Amino acid sequence: MLDLNRKVLFDQSLERLKAQLYELAEFNETPEHGITRIVYTNRDLAAKHYVKEYMKEIGLEVSEDVMGNIFGKLPGSNSDLPPVWSGSHLDAPLNSGMFDGIVGVLGAIEALRLIKESGLKHERDLVAVIFVSEEPTRFGMGCLGSRAMTNQLSSEDLVKLKDKDGISLYEAMKRANYRPDKLEQVRIKQGEIGMFVELHIEQGPVLETNQKEIGIVNVIAAPTEVKLTIKGEQRHAGSTPMNLRKDPMPAAAEILLTLETWAKDSTKAHTVFTVGDLKVFPGASNVIPNEVVMTIDSRDADGENKEKFMALLNEVIQAVCAKRGVSYELEVKTHDQPAQADSLITNTIKKVCEELKMDHQVLASGAYHDSMIMSKIVPFGMIFIPSRDGISHDAREWTEFKQVASGVQVLTNTLYQLANEGVGSNE
Secondary structure, X not given: OOOOOOHHHHHHHHHHHHHHHHHHHOOOOOOOOOEEEOOOOHHHHHHHHHHHHHHHHOOOEEEEOOXXXXXXXXXXXXXXXXXXXXXXXXXXXXXXXXXXXXXXXXXXXXXXXXXXXXXXXXXXXXXXXXXXXOOOOOOOOOXXXXXXXXXXXXXXXXXXXXXOOOOEHHHHHHHOOOOHHHHHHHOXXXXXXXXXXXXXXXXXXXXXXXXXXXXXXXXXXEEEEEEEEEEOOOEEOOOOOHHHOOOHHHHHHHHHHHHHHHHHHOOOOOOEEEOOOEEEEOOOOOEEOOEEEEEEEEEEOOHHHHHHHHHHHHHHHHHHHHHHOOEEEEEEEEEOOOEEOOHHHHHXXXXXXHHOOOOEEEEEEOOOOHHHHXXXXXXXXXXXXXXXHHOOOOOOOOOOHHHHHHHHHHHHHHHHHHOOOOOOOOO
């Protein structure tokens, strides 16, 4: 175990992390309303440059793939062994906070710095990774970088996925001087990475409520992201009798409330359902709309229950639209499966917490992360630190800097131990 209990090392680490968190918060498209940093924009690219320069400064070997995923390597004594990765993402959704994703990026870099400066040997290479666009903010699909690595993003997807201005992911990559035509170079085969550990804020209230310093994730609830378009008949709001209307808005409301009731009544603790975006066309108070477009985000830590929800979703939409005389189009953007954390990695995190005398608990992650996608090719573990009031994806998002530094202590010792142990198995 690394000697990271000494107060001087902890304080130095805390001050570095605090300064870097504030510095990265300056790369922001909405300074008056939280933090917004959208993939392949100037702010996003500038933030990446900042992090790459810092990694070079502390002596990591820095590289970037043709999509923009960034890697900072600290070589071990046996580079023939599959490396241990740690990291997260730099992008931030609309009007959010300064900790989501960033803690995992800066935490991984700080952990590698501490290990390097300790002078202690480790066998496996250690790699700090920054994934492209974990948030679905711009293109409606999250975890783009990790999906590309795990062969879950195709060349066709690059053309099909478009932002609100009609710019495709393919075109956005080209404009940012990346190589969408070389997507196959991003892919990583199973076995090339030994283990992956991600540090993250909890984004929920469990750790704070239970007064725990560290959370150890045992499962990540997987999202299904759907776009539903309901088409009716546009008419005058005053002169059209109720029984002669083909109004898509009440259909949308009925579908929403039926699905909400099912999610609330579910016996599974991590079944959730959200409509976060709804648009009505043409959008006039005295006009019966001809179209409603809504997003549906459902998540579950139980794969079987998740499939039941999808079956119900199709059944409810079909029945409601038929009853109300409207038509619909349903586009499933993502349909991921829950991911179980690796036992060797979670046990290592537990052991480190015990050695550091940090109160901890095992919990599920309701939010998805790049770890969920990476689980397709590599054993993973996640370390959570508390979120004040459980708030995230909002300007009020906050985690105390001492809690960040404590999370980095756990991450550092976990990575050091894993770099000198066998590859975990998904038992």
